[in-house]
Amino acid sequence: MLVKYLRLLLLPFSFVYGMAIVLRKKLYDWGIMPSVKFDLPIICVGNLAVGGSGKTPTTEYLVRLLADYKIAILSRGYGRKTKGFVFADGNATAESIGDEPLQYHKKFKNVTVAVCEDRVKGVEQLQENHDLIILDDAFQHRHIKAGFNILLFEFRKLGILQFLLPAGNLRDVFSSRKRADVLMVTKSPVPLLHVAQQASINELQPNKNQPVLHSYLKYGNLKHLYNGESLSLESIKDFEIFLLTGIVNPEPLIEELQKWSKNIHHEEFPDHYAFKIEDLKKFKSAFENGNGKEKIIITTEKDSQRLRAIGFEDLLVNLPVYYLPIEVELFEEDKITFDELILNYVKSNRRNR
Structure with missing residues (x-):
């Protein structure tokens, strides 16, 4: 509790950080800082906070949904002791590629897993031999333009006042959610009451064509x-x-x-x-x-x-x-909507190799 109060002393720095984030956002929106687009389906799974929103099980859900395609997962590889582009292979460890990419590599034998700080360079290495690429935690990496952005929000944190870094855990401004194609509320309670579902939608204030979907955790x-x-x-x-x-x-x-x-x-x-x-x-x-x-x-x-x-x-x-182990599952109607959106996006953007 004391740490939380001490972090409030950092609010002036959060204001400066927020100004820098907004300026960077505008530079990309205006095209002054360019974004690179690729001619294959790229799905980005991200969030606005620092960790804890369920990106890893959501990425695994996508892998299972898209099992008929040749998939590559590209991550930064947080916590690794290597630099640059690295493929996950039989010698991969948490130190060489990071714990989450290692988990993907061990779990999905038919999926290519790679790490690179520069997502553009990473995609350039992967694009020729894959049908689609899933970017794990790259919503803020505006140098690459993903074709489909899934932005995650933890259910219990909606409606709670949150601050930008370093006073809080937000690394992006709330308005950035407008760039996403889907807003997914994760770790929802089961059963999910209609009033709680509507409260999430009211909090996120989506665009007209921006669905708010709900998922929950399933333990194995x-x-x-x-x-x-x-x-x-x-x-x-x-x-x-x-x-x-x-x-x-x-x-x-x-x-x-x-x-x-x-x-x-x-x-x-x-x-x-x-x-x-x-x-x-x-x-x-x-x-x-x-x-x-x-x-x-x-x-x-x-x-x-x-x-x-x-x-x-x-x-x-x-x-x-x-x-x-945990898996992500969506409530029935939301699952139908989400699966259809993803499958239609990949099918309509798949190139002929």
Whole structure:
């Protein structure tokens, strides 16, 4: 709480940052700063805030929807220790390409995954051999002109006063939403009441032809970090849970786990945190000193990519360490609308190779 109040002292810097964002936005809108357009379908998944809106599961939803096409996912590769354009291959690690691209690479064997800070250069490397490219987190990268922009907003944060960086977590001004083709409200409650759905639309004030659609998270079975063993959430009812996260917003995950156990110990790290041996030794010690008759360690799928780093296995391999996969799903009418929009866009913009 103290940190939140201290960040308010940074509001003057947020004002300066906002002025710079608006100026940059206008320069692109006026064509003074050029945007590059490519002759193949490019779908951008982005948000206005710093992380936590569900870009990764939304990108995975698109991959499943467009499985009949040859897809490339292009990301910046946040948190990697490499520079420039890098393909994901058999030697890829979270350090070489970032945790989210590594997750895509391991999950979708028929999809090309690459990282590059410069999205234009990245697309130039990928365009010849693919039917379409999905840009992960590139809404603010105006140097490239995506053909279809999906902008995500977290349900519980709509209607809450938010500030630009560094006082808050917004990296773009709210008016930028007008550039998007679809406004998707993520992590919606289930069931979604009509009044809540309408409140989202009223808050976002979409353009006439700008649909506001709602998605929610769907949790899978727990998967062991190393041996592939699978457990249902029902099977860990009343377990003592040791939760390890390095993501922006772990609250939805905690709420899901609280359905099955009230005995949860949460060790929270910053987003994309590079775990250290000392961190895991301390966490392992806390687990071993737990009082529960039945205990389990749970992390996120994104965090699991970094926990598989060389040097950690000896510490964790004999422990019950599981990650909880998530998927995005849309409510029935919104799903029909969204799928049709995406499929029609790709079909009508696909080039003959």
